[in-house]
Amino acid sequence: MVRSFEYPKKQHNTVKRYNDRGTYELGPIHSVVNNSLVVHVSFAPNPDDAFPAILPMIGVMASYDHPSSSIDEPLDCYLHGYVSSRLMRLARDSEKGLPVCIAATKVDGVVLSLTPNSHSYNYRSAVLQGYARPVEDVKEKVWAMEQITNKVVPSRCQNSRWGPDNVEMTSTMILKVNIETGSGKIRHGEPHDEAKDLDREDVTSSTWTGVVPVYEMFGDPVAATTNKVKEVPAYISSYVKEATTSNQEQALEAIKE
Template identity: 35%
Template sequence: MQAPPSPQQRPAAYAPTGRTVPTRSPQRASYDKELVHAILDEGYVGHLGFVRDGAPVVLPTLYGRVGEVLYVHGSTGSRPLRAAGASEEGLPVCLTVTQVDGLVLARSAFHHSINYRSVVVHGTAYDVTDPDEKRRALDALVDHVVPGRAADSRPADKKELAATAVIRLDLDEVSAKLRTGGVNDEPEDLSLPHWAGVLPVRTTYGTPEPDPGLAPGTGIPGYLTAL
């Protein structure tokens, strides 16, 4: 007799769909939840696509993650957030997050590439109306950019909460796509005199620049130097 499924046995991958199986390089696609979460958690700027008057619009946006839900926030006056809140059917969106890891220089122009990890989320964005979920979402957004920061800042007051729209997008129809590794040149090109290899690309942080009006004795917090 089998034991009932425990939380540890829940599916570890998103189910592929017609639009998450790529037509090209399917071997680079992954539906692994841990991998998807890791890519989403490393980044904090996504590109949100939606349709307005029949045409696509793509805007950069911050996002946060709580389990299998992504949150995006913005002014209640911003177009996509207004559109998501305007109807109970929500707003069809696509949120894409991309990390660049390296430039791949092949001997042939054709085989130039980049090493990257990206996540594409298809779904419907819904306005978050529950005040508690909204507060948790805003904390997640702040902590997504700087882990630990939400607890070390003044939370939004009623007026600020009212001026902020939050939309939720469930992680359901999701895929990751990756390129890793070195150069894939044609065998007959290997003797060409062109340098080939990978140039690693990294995102780094500079020295924190304190606001000139800091209260006396306010040092740089540990969660910031930890970045």
């Protein structure tokens, strides 16, 4: 039997449009977050402020209590970035934590059909909602900082001056979001044109249709002026190569129906 965890469908996370593209499975949703360099985190700043706020942050799905959990099991979202005193106060003072919404989107291709109305992207998007609290426990905080750094470049912590000192510990804020619910949306495949356009020879003979693959490319590492290590270490060069190759493959794979 294959276990497959899903987020509960609630009024606010139910995918209504193109609902065949919607997913509630934890695996695909968590993967989008962990493969995105940046997530966007939204919250309500103040009762007297009309607008929601959004902060770009680094997010990683992981479990401190069950560190061996796989990507398709229940996980928390740890967030790193600039946590303003306002955000800190809101996250600390509310009983359950601050209600936040976390979104990440990867574009895999530009889908060009016969008419702009049928144009689309191949993409994977994730939206999570949950309660954010600052991580106060020292061990959990150091563990979360390691997850965040090593998410960006695997094993970077172990290959740099790791072990935050007291100043670094107090100047860094990590938020832990207990996820209430989430949803994902995935579009892949070719352009889908309608008969009204496919049946017009004047249109089909003059309009190129297809997909332009889009992916995140990691270029050759450029050493800092102060760098003293001659060669780019293998854990960096192989990561750069593998991440680019895997992104490219994903963009090409997405074109298949």
